Amino acid sequence: MxxxxxxxxxxxxxxxxxxxxxxxxxxxxxxxxxxxxxxxxxxxxxxxxxxxxxxxxxxxxxxxxxxxxxxxxxxxxxxxxxxxxxxxxxxxxxxxxxxxxxxxxxxxxxxxxxxxxxxxxxxxxxxxxxxxxxxxxxxSSSSASSIYLDDLFRFLELDGYDAEGVRVAVDTAHGSSRAYILEILARLGFRAVVMDSIAVDPTGSDLAHLYTAVSNGCRLGIALDMDGDRAVVLTGQRYKPDDTLLICLAKAVEMGCRSIAVSIDTSNAVRDLARAMNCKLLYSKVGEANVVDTMLKNGCGAGGEGSSAGFIMAGFNLCRDGLLASALSLSMLDRLDEVMEYSKRYSVRRGKVDARGIKHDRISDLLLSRHDYSESITMDGIKLVLDESTWVLVRPSNTEDVVRLSVESESTDRCNELYRMYEQMIKDAG
Structure with a gap:
């Protein structure tokens, strides 16, 4: 590799x-x-x-x-x-x-x-x-832990919050965030149902065990990756990584944030939320550093990446923070159903194709030779906007030898159909 x-x-x-x-x-x-x-x-x-x-x-x-x-x-x-x-x-x-x-x-x-x-x-x-x-x-592990958690609770003004034993299912992949998320849940009065698996990447894993837990009485499911910068939040409906960003941005706007920055691989649900809450939305290349650069250059209070379930809040941490995202989501329990209405409208499918033998220039030529799109964005790879609710993004990965493919549409059938078509197009570029 x-x-x-x-x-x-x-x-x-x-x-x-x-x-x-x-x-x-x-x-x-x-x-x-x-x-x-x-x-x-x-x-x-x-x-x-x-x-x-x-x-x-x-x-x-x-x-x-x-x-x-x-x-x-x-x-x-x-x-x-x-x-x-x-x-x-x-x-x-x-x-x-x-x-x-x-x-x-x-x-x-x-x-x-x-x-x-x-x-x-x-x-x-x-x-x-x-x-x-x-x-x-x-x-100095113990002091760092207590300082971080104390800062988090002060920043979000969560002291005094009491969930009165509401159950939350948690999968930390046996990773570095385990002790931290359990402490957050305990301080907030939640009862943690720990279901650690080997789902190293929660954004691309089958989280059926968390779905089952939510179906059987847990109010929420949370899955974190190995280093705790990604947090997937499951509310019981169809899951996509963008839901974490959607929930957290809704809370950030409530807290006074008037502009946000997200990567171009982010669901239209975030766009719709920003419009409804009269919040300015800016786009960046994929990658945490790119989102942070856009946030700082434009004075954005919050941002993140839909594809990676990553949320960033400038006033607290200039990096993806799965613990912050988890705490924000837990504090939004009474508004989750309202916010998730934006997500229900769209189907998103993401995947990857082995990049060995792939000619990226050939991919670009094949994509841009099509005539069924209304706009092409070449900020990071190629994003073809087909209509108000449908887009396709093809780009080389920053972290693996693969080409990443993302598709979104209102129709699940159309989303899958487009995914298969563009996946084959990428393979044909070999």
């Missing part, structure tokens, strides 16, 4: 594609951007501890003190890396990729740093100042 270096970090099959030498090299480059402190966290993959140990050793070699959070989600690490605290962070995770994979995410001053930027900076990986000491490693 090969090592993937992108705006989403560096990741690959470990140790075949991602090696410990890669870990050392990327950490050295990142260390050249730091002053004297860096937070470090990891997900629960078998290989994460070894990779974290190597990253810690390299940081300390460069005179940087390491604040090791142990097993902790990406949003906790990013918030801890805020300039007012540690200032930088490294997260050991391959996020939603298979368990055999692993990787690194980098954060500086409260924002994730694209790994492809580090690759471009590799020629200047030596620190300009002399190194007079070896860094020290501190373990």
């Amino acid at each position: 090969g090592l993937k270096v992108s705006i989403s970090g560096v990741r690959g099959l470990f140790p075949e594609d991602l090696t410990l030498e890669h870990v050392m090299n990327f950490t050295r480059v990142f260390s050249s951007m730091l002053s004297d402190r860096c937070a470090l966290a990891m997900d629960t993959r078998i290989s994460s501890k070894s990779i974290a140990s190597v990253a810690s050793a390299v940081l300390r070699e460069y005179g940087i003190d390491v604040y090791n959070l142990g097993v902790a989600p990406t949003p906790v690490l990013v918030r801890e890396s805020n300039a007012s605290r540690v200032g930088a962070g490294i997260m050991v995770t391959a996020s939603h990729n298979p368990l055999e994979w692993n990787g690194l995410k980098f954060a500086l001053n409260g924002r994730e740093v694209p790994a492809d930027l580090l690759l471009k900076s590799s020629n200047s990986s030596k620190k300009s100042k002399s190194i007079s000491r070896i860094g020290v490693e501190y373990w």
